[in-house]
Amino acid sequence: xxxxxxxxxxxxDKRTGHRDRVTVRRAAGADAEYxxxxxxxxxxxxxxxxxxxxxxxxxxxxxxxxxxxxxxxVGFAMVSQLEREWYSLRVSELLAIAxxxxxxxxxxxxxxxxxxERKTKxxxxxxxxxxxxxxxxxxxxxxxxxxxxxxxxxxxFYPEGQDALMMYKGIG
Ligand SMILES: CC(C)(COP(=O)(O)OP(=O)(O)OC[C@H]1O[C@@H](n2cnc3c(N)ncnc32)[C@H](O)[C@@H]1OP(=O)(O)O)[C@@H](O)C(=O)NCCC(=O)NCCS
Numbered sequence: 001x002x003x004x005x006x007x008x009x010x011x012x013d014k015r016t017g018h019r020d021r022v023t024v025r026r027a028a029g030a031d032a033e034y035x036x037x038x039x040x041x042x043x044x045x046x047x048x049x050x051x052x053x054x055x056x057x058x059x060x061x062x063x064x065x066x067x068x069x070x071x072x073x074v075g076f077a078m079v080s081q082l083e084r085e086w087y088s089l090r091v092s093e094l095l096a097i098a099x100x101x102x103x104x105x106x107x108x109x110x111x112x113x114x115x116x117e118r119k120t121k122x123x124x125x126x127x128x129x130x131x132x133x134x135x136x137x138x139x140x141x142x143x144x145x146x147x148x149x150x151x152x153x154x155x156x157f158y159p160e161g162q163d164a165l166m167m168y169k170g171i172g
Contacts, residue, residue, distance in 0.1 A: 007115075011107040020069055022108060024115045027064035027076060032057050034073050035064060042098045046133065047159025053078065053096050062095060065115055067108050075099035077112040079120055079128070089172070092120045094130040097142075104138070113146045117171050126172030131157060131164040143167050 010019040027035065036054040043049035056062045056078060064078040077097040094116060099108045120128060132139035134153060148167040157164035 009111055011111065013106050020106065022074070022111060023068050024065055024111065025068065027057070027066050031064070031066060031073065031076075034066070035076050035078075038073075038076065038098050038100065039096065042101070043096070045160060046162060049096075056080075056095055063119065065112060065119070067099070067112055069103070074103045075108050075112055077116050079116055081123070089127045089170075090125050091127045091129055092123075092125040094128055097139075109138075109142045110146065113142065117146075117169075121171050127168055127170050129166060129168045131166050133158065133162045134165050135162065140165070 008021055008023050011022055012019050032054060035057050036050045039053035040050035043053070057064055061081055062078050063081050064076055066073045067075040075098055078095045080093045080095055094113075097109060097112055097116075099112075117128065128148075129151070130143065130148065131154065132143060134140075146169070148169045151166040151168050154164045154166055156162070
């Protein structure tokens with residue numbers, strides 16, 4: 001069995017002046033409940049995302065990574081492992097990214113994004129795509145900071161009727 005080495009990063013917290021140790025690892029089956037719980041907490045306004053993200057997690061066609069502080073999960077990111085062609089490029093979709101609200105703005109979302117990019121690039125993925133609600137300043141801010149470009153608006157994309165912005169980033 002291959003044991004994954006966890007990578008540690010030290011994120012500076014402007015409010016406390018501390019450097020928080022954050023590790024990232026692949027999620028395992030036992031993490032399903034955590035992923036569902038956080039999805040319910042942060043995506044409930046868009047629809048039944050506890051079930052939707054939970055279904056993706058269980059599907060084997062996705063890869064999920066967790067961020068941990070003091071061995072407790074504080075966020076996750078999930079990508080499709082599919083290598084479909086989009087404008088002749090090998091593409092993977094960032095399906096969800098979420099951080100515990102109490103830990104927002106400490107760099108954890110950015111850390112998860114850079115780890116997703118690294119892992120998908122190793123798999124030969126050339127482009128990442130994603131959808132985020134047009135009225136989600138945190139999502140839009142994170143993805144813009146990480147270098148994603150606007151592609152197009154998709155009307156009523158979410159089960160509760162919100163519009164989404166589709167974005168992309170070349171990583172190849
Ligand atoms: C989006 C989310 C994952 C960001 O996580 P995070 O750990 O706070 O992200 P970071 O601390 O790495 O922030 C990176 C950058 O994103 C932007 N950003 C983050 N939160 C923001 C907010 N509320 N408003 C505007 N910009 C924001 C900033 O540019 C920030 O950099 P800065 O702090 O140096 O200004 C988090 O807010 C979250 O879980 N939201 C709910 C779920 C969600 O909407 N996910 C995205 C759609 S799938």
